[in-house]
Amino acid sequence: MSGLRRKSKNQNIGNLIIGLSSLFFVILLFPLIKAYLFPTQYNVPKNSAGIPTGSVIVIPKLDIEAPIIEDVDPFNATEYRLALKKGVAQAKGTSFPGEGKKAFLFAHSSDYPWRAGNYNTVFFRLKDLKLGDEIIIYKDLTPLNYRVNETKIVWPSDVSYLTEEHDQNVLIIQTCWPVGTSFRRLLVFASPL
Numbered sequence: 723m724s725g726l727r728r729k730s731k732n733q734n735i736g737n738l739i740i741g742l743s744s745l746f747f748v749i750l751l752f753p754l755i756k757a758y759l760f761p762t763q764y765n766v767p768k769n770s771a772g773i774p775t776g777s778v779i780v781i782p783k784l785d786i787e788a789p790i791i792e793d794v795d796p797f798n799a800t801e802y803r804l805a806l807k808k809g810v811a812q813a814k815g816t817s818f819p820g821e822g823k824k825a826f827l828f829a830h831s832s833d834y835p836w837r838a839g840n841y842n843t844v845f846f847r848l849k850d851l852k853l854g855d856e857i858i859i860y861k862d863l864t865p866l867n868y869r870v871n872e873t874k875i876v877w878p879s880d881v882s883y884l885t886e887e888h889d890q891n892v893l894i895i896q897t898c899w900p901v902g903t904s905f906r907r908l909l910v911f912a913s914p915l
Contacts, residue, residue: 868912
């Protein structure tokens with residue numbers, strides 16, 4: 723009889739461990755689950771004609787509309803973390819899209835569950851962009867249209883895309899890859915139409 727009680731007790735402990743592990747797993751992946759099942763509806767200010775006001779990035783294929791926070795230092799963690807709570811960051815030292823040179827935008831693909839916010843998974847689906855997909859940047863009600871022409875995955879230490887001078891009119895968008903990590907960086911390159 724004591725052998726049955728011991729077996730039953732061990733089974734209960736095992737079930738408890740499995741249950742707690744499952745709960746922890748769901749909590750850990752909550753931002754990703756939420757992004758897939760309940761995509762965030764971004765509230766970008768628009769005028770009476772429905773055109774976004776201010777600086778905004780729109781990626782129609784991914785249902786992204788997010789404000790662009792201009793002139794953010796990508797090497798100052800305190801500064802860019804604050805900016806990424808408000809939208810997509812435009813890297814200090816690069817041009818704003820439409821100024822005829824390299825523009826560099828970056829945002830989260832995921833973040834810690836306890837840092838829930840509107841923009842902590844804004845670029846969660848950035849990997850789904852394909853060649854020819856459209857990206858629109860609004861600046862003071864003026865749309866700037868771009869088409870994706872390349873994607874790359876690079877190491878975090880490769881900051882040449884950010885620091886090298888570019889005379890080309892190119893839009894580079896960056897996020898962490900794979901989603902849920904900061905192991906590598908996904909870069910999307912787009913050219914104006």
